Structure formats: structure tokens, C-alpha cells
């Protein structure tokens with residue numbers, strides 16, 4: 001690794017995953033790094049709160065162990081990861097269908113074929129897609145012309161049943177866009193991550209990822225940077241979300257965003273068994289998907305309690321009471337005909353709602369052509385942030401790594417180079 005021959009002072013604006021990753025890399029190479037963070041905690045969009053003994057992530061989110069940048073940066077054993085079961089439970093009408101993991105085990109579609117929620121051709125096409133995506137390196141997936149996820153899957157002949165019952169709620173929950181207008185490149189990358197690793201939660205909450213990256217760093221909380229001119233450093237890294245990065249630098253960053261609302265309920269009885277996510281394939285859903293988090297990570301709740309997250313795409317114009325009531329009605333509909341689940345649901349009460357207006361920057365087809373690089377047009381000023389790569393934990397961490405690499409490449413190597 002390149003090391004500075006004299007101490008170089010670097011200021012990083014923002015303690016999200018991109019800023020923290022960048023800070024770590026630069027500190028390891030001998031730079032003197034200070035991170036200024038506007039809010040009262042680290043992690044940016046990846047934070048967890050402790051409320052009445054429950055761990056609440058600020059918006060339902062998951063960690064894919066196959067993320068390449070995360071593999072380089074994180075100590076997975078120390079994160080104490082808890083894995084969801086691949087596949088999903090799909091609520092439709094008065095039935096709950098079990099769909100095992102179509103991305104890594106297309107044979108598992110057979111039980112679903114019997115219940116008529118996917119077709120035999122979907123099984124073959126899933127198998128072919130997994131083979132193709134698995135065989136290609138990530139760089140090849142991110143090459144060539146782009147299209148929407150919906151068009152990509154329709155062109156490959158997936159049935160309307162498969163699209164409506166699985167793809168729309170499942171990837172709608174990942175992209176926060178049930179219309180599937182997200183870039184097919186993002187879809188293929190996600191499919192590869194799903195099939196090549198596990199979908200997990202750290203036992204202490206998603207915020208543990210940020211906490212691990214932050215170890216040993218000098219981070220000044222509640223220290224918003226109003227303008228870059230006030231900063232005295234050899235290099236400044238703007239590691240905020242895209243709109244604030246544009247404001248601070250005057251450089252164009254991606255516009256548009258997707259939003260979500262997560263409603264946490266706590267109850268006394270598990271609503272379903274197993275570690276699968278529950279998708280809503282009913283028409284006009286309020287809840288896109290629900291996760292009984294304590295089935296996967298029991299540490300998220302005090303002993304004997306159960307934590308349910310219900311994800312809503314977008315931010316409905318309702319107060320908490322109305323929103324919780326609408327979600328509960330929809331959850332009851334998802335368990336139509338299941339008397340045991342209905343009586344379990346009666347033990348659940350609302351705990352907290354999180355409305356997240358800026359969850360991810362919008363990633364329509366060809367979005368990547370508009371992304372800024374890590375270099376800005378301002379002297380000594382760099383970007384680190386998902387908006388230079390892709391909207392994900394991996395994108396943020398990769399961007400942080402790249403910003404550090406660019407600064408190190410521009411620095412004169414010292415005697416410590418190895």
C-alpha cells in the first residue's frame with residue numbers, strides 16, 4: 001500500500017459508509033484524517049436505534065455477504081451475521097405460497113408450480129438467468145446497453161405470473177420501485193449477489209456495519225460543514241448524499257430519489273415460522289413486504305418478544321396512527337384464512353415508524369452514464385458516495401475505496417510504499 005512520506009491532512013465530510021470506508025483506507029496509509037458528521041451519529045443511512053430493548057434499523061435493509069467491497073473491508077465474523085432463508089413466502093388471496101430460492105435453486109420453483117404462482121417456463125428461464133449472471137464477472141454485467149428491469153425480464157420471456165407474484169414485490173422491495181423501471185444492470189448485479197451469498201442482518205443491527213468501519217477514526221459528530229472554503233486540509237472528500245454534494249461543490253450529481261416507510265410492530269407470538277421474507281402479491285398493497293426480524297435475528301428483541309417490520313414503498317400522506325392501522329389491515333389480508341396467524345397478529349402493537357424520503361438515488365436505465373467520478377472540478381476536492389457508483393452498501397463502500405485510491409495515486413509515494 002502507498003504511504004505518505006509526510007503527514008497529509010484529509011477532511012471527510014459525512015460519516016456514512018462511503019466516508020467511513022474512505023477514512024479508514026486513508027488512515028491506514030498514514031494520512032491524518034478527520035471526519036465531520038452533521039448528525040448525532042455515524043452510519044448515514046445505515047443506522048440502528050435501540051427502542052424499548054428492540055433494535056430498529058432506520059428503514060428495513062439487509063446486507064448481502066457477496067458484496068465485493070464489503071468482503072474487502074469488513075470482518076464478517078465480528079458482525080455476527082444472521083441469515084434470512086433464501087426465497088420468500090408469498091401472500092396471495094387466501095394462500096401463503098412457499099417459494100424457495102429461484103436465483104440459486106431453480107428446482108425449488110416446483111412446489112410453487114403446483115400452486116400456480118409461477119410457470120414451468122419460469123423455472124427454465126430462472127435457471128438460465130442464474131447460469132448466465134453467475135458465469136459473468138461483475139464488470140461484464142455492468143457493460144453494454146442498458147434497459148429497464150421490467151423490459152429485461154419480459155424480453156427473456158418470464159410469465160406475467162412470475163413478474164406479478166415474485167419479481168414485483170421482491171425487487172420492488174430492494175429497488176423501492178415496484179414498477180421495475182430500475183436499470184437492468186442493477187437487477188443483474190443484485191441477482192448475482194443474491195445467488196452467490198447470503199442475505200443477512202448483523203446481530204446488533206445494521207448500524208454495526210458502520211460501527212466496525214468507524215473503529216479508531218477521529219469523527220466529530222454534530223459538525224455540519226456549511227461550505228468547503230472553511231476547511232483547511234490537503235484534500236477534502238465530500239461523502240454526503242448526492243443533493244448535498246452538489247450544493248457543497250456546485251458539481252452536478254444524480255437527481256431523483258426513491259423513498260420508503262418502515263413500520264415496526266412488536267408482538268408476543270411469532271406470525272409465521274422460518275426465516276423467509278413475506279411478500280405481498282395482492283392487488284393495491286399497502287405493505288410491500290414484511291419481515292419477522294426476530295425469526296432471523298432473535299437479538300433484535302428482548303426475550304419472548306417478536307419484532308415485525310412492514311415496508312411501504314414511498315411515503316404515504318398519513319399520520320402514524322392511520323398508517324399503522326392501514327398496514328395492520330393489509331397484514332390481516334395477507335393472512336386471510338389463517339386463524340392461528342390472525343390471533344398471533346392480534347398481539348402486535350405499533351412501536352415506531354420511519355419515513356425515509358431519500359433512501360436511494362434513482363437508478364433508471366442508463367443512470368450510470370450520468371454519474372460523476374470521484375474527482376471533482378474543484379482543486380483538492382473529491383467525492384465519495386454511492387452516487388459515484390451505485391445505490392447500495394457495496395456502491396458506497398466501493399466509492400470510498402476509490403476516492404482513497406485516487407488521493408493516494410495523486411500523492412507522492414514515500415519510503416513506506418509496499
Ligand SMILES: Cc1cc2nc3c(=O)[nH]c(=O)nc-3n(C[C@H](O)[C@H](O)[C@H](O)COP(=O)(O)OP(=O)(O)OC[C@H]3O[C@@H](n4cnc5c(N)ncnc54)[C@H](O)[C@@H]3O)c2cc1C
Pocket residue numbers: 013014015016017018019036037038039042043044045046058059060061062063064223224225226239240241244260356358359360384385386387390391392393394395396
Ligand atoms: C431504508 C433503506 C433501505 C436500504 N436498503 C439497502 C439494502 O438492503 N442493501 C443495500 O446494499 N443498500 C440499501 N440501502 C442503500 C444504502 O444504505 C446506501 O446506498 C448507502 O448507505 C449510502 O451511503 P453513503 O455513505 O453514500 O451516504 P449516506 O449514508 O447518506 O451518508 C452521508 C453522510 O453525510 C452526512 N452529511 C450530509 N451533509 C453533511 C454536511 N453538510 N456536513 C457533514 N455531514 C453531512 C449525513 O448526515 C450522512 O451521515 C438502503 C437505504 C435505505 C435508507
